[in-house]
Amino acid sequence: MENFQYYTPTKVVFGKGTEDLTGELVKAQGCRKVLVHYGSGSVVRSGLLDRIFRSLDAAGIDYISLGGVVPNPRLSLVYEGIDLCKKEKVDFILAVGGGSVIDSAKAIGYGMTNDGDVWDFYDRKRQAQACLPIGTVLTISAAGSEMSNSSVITKEDGWLKRGYSSDYSRPKFAVMDPVLTMTLPKYQTASGCVDIMMHTMERYFNQSDNMELTDGISENLIRTVMKNARILMTEPENYNARAEVMWAGSLSHNGLTECGTDGGDWSSHQLEHELGGMFDVAHGAGLAAVWGSWARYVMDARPERFAQFAVNVMGVDPAKDDAGTALKGIEAMEDFYRSIDMPVCIRDMGIEVTEDQLNELADKCSHFGGRTLGVVKKLTRDDMYQIYKNARG
């Protein structure tokens, strides 16, 4: 078992109607002026934004707002947010939305508390020394950004999608009302479920000795999301299913499922980041599209782990050897993805990737040969090319 740190300071306020507590939660932070950050018109149309404004008004909070965050949130809006917050002397950011809005808020928070270009952090040029405090009202179960230390931003110049992690950015509080996720379209719900599962699967596929407690939590979490994702395909307003998925989303990415491990593989996420940057696909769908290709490519490096996954998570009967069991598990996961209308290859998303694009994806993902990926099996630029090619469909 590896040494580890676990730090999840976010206060979770979970359940029906909790968004009406937002004003008091912000007030308890002792801030002077708040930026309310949000995305598309859906939080406006649903009336949620008005309810949040009323809650802030009732608590006597001074605030401004900035909408327009899109999936795969853009660096240009982050710059705009930083300028606005500096001008208005904002000292707290309230993100109302899903992972994209929270990630955008974190990036603005970094920009407000560190000199120089905020993209430097995402470009791995230097480390942030602080972040403005952030609170969240979550409307999409997926990214886990409401408790995580990570944020992913896309730079339009070159369509580079890059993540940056630091504990400074862990939100102070997360308001999580599963009711707010009931109106999400089926595709977005399914994509979110895959994202949640993958945050634990990335950690689960590692090169560490097993920690039974962590493995048990992880296996149960993935099974629970699968079960409830299936329910939500036919019962989108099932409160308990929405709640299980929402809470799983936070636990899957707050660090709990990596305790005692080397942190996990994360190749699929990096491979998907380039896909998302190039084609703007839904993150979870992109993950589903590349995972099977990745898993088949690397499983020989740790077949016993893939076999454990197959039995304990996917419930398959063991084959005559670990490799056989592992393969059955991968196929079972792809069957699950299909069952919730998720892709199992890139073509399933309606994208025909050209040979040139395969090379461009591998070049970008390897930072033009400058980095390898993964811990289950270390992937070079050519390995990445092959995984993209096998995932093309």
Add this chain to the structure above:
Amino acid sequence: MENFQYYTPTKVVFGKGTEDLTGELVKAQGCRKVLVHYGSGSVVRSGLLDRIFRSLDAAGIDYISLGGVVPNPRLSLVYEGIDLCKKEKVDFILAVGGGSVIDSAKAIGYGMTNDGDVWDFYDRKRQAQACLPIGTVLTISAAGSEMSNSSVITKEDGWLKRGYSSDYSRPKFAVMDPVLTMTLPKYQTASGCVDIMMHTMERYFNQSDNMELTDGISENLIRTVMKNARILMTEPENYNARAEVMWAGSLSHNGLTECGTDGGDWSSHQLEHELGGMFDVAHGAGLAAVWGSWARYVMDARPERFAQFAVNVMGVDPAKDDAGTALKGIEAMEDFYRSIDMPVCIRDMGIEVTEDQLNELADKCSHFGGRTLGVVKKLTRDDMYQIYKNARG
């Protein structure tokens, strides 16, 4: 599923050699003067206290120390600690030890930041408004106080053992090196494992709709502790087993296993508190001694929950009805307790309880008829008497 809050701000630093990071962790808290609080001579004899002092010296931390905490920590030492800390202008408490030391530190912390008698909080007369920041170096896996919001103190006048909970007391950091627990005697190790299991079992036996995620975490946690407790009876220096138990101790009492529930029953803890106050028994052993009696007394109020426990945790084959399955599960748990030399009745601890003492226990536990216990089944003073009587052995 119930609405819930989850708040675990404690930074966990887990693994071999992490105690040498203590000085830096204290320094990061920005405090001026530290009280190092500890218990018996074991942390002195093992050299741990010296290592902690060296770590504090290396970080340039000014500190004083106060030892002498005993199991079922006493109010008189808490008062002494408060006086000392006021005189020395202490602004941070470092607890080096197990739950008793941490609980004593929390009580001193309350006394330092609130006017009046600190016992008022434990006596439910008023609520604390603050607590001095606390850090911990854990040496015993049991109480979970290193991440929890609770503290239990015994008032010598009347031997009243009372708990008090508030988020103010959640430690800022917890240093957890499983190696430090390897020298614990077998009885204390087993008692600690029961305490850990019971923190989740108290929450598991509730009157809420199941939350699959929480149930799965809870069932896995209890199974993991049972498996590793058995290993530790013959391999006390098995690092992985010590680590599984240690991490389970924190997760079992930091709130994770109650998310989405009504918070759980907690009758067994209250029943044991009076036993511990009267006879000074090891907390975990006391819990094992009363649990079977409690479980048989209340199982009819929610047989399906006890049946789920029997199958998913104890691995028993279902009987012809839930009540039968439930009873098999209770018996299996008692068999487990016996397998690690834990008591299943009070007599097993070498204590002969008189009829007068049974009445005194029930009187104290019910606050002389002034309160009921439990949510699985609400227990009156006479119910408590009967459970104590059935637990007498």
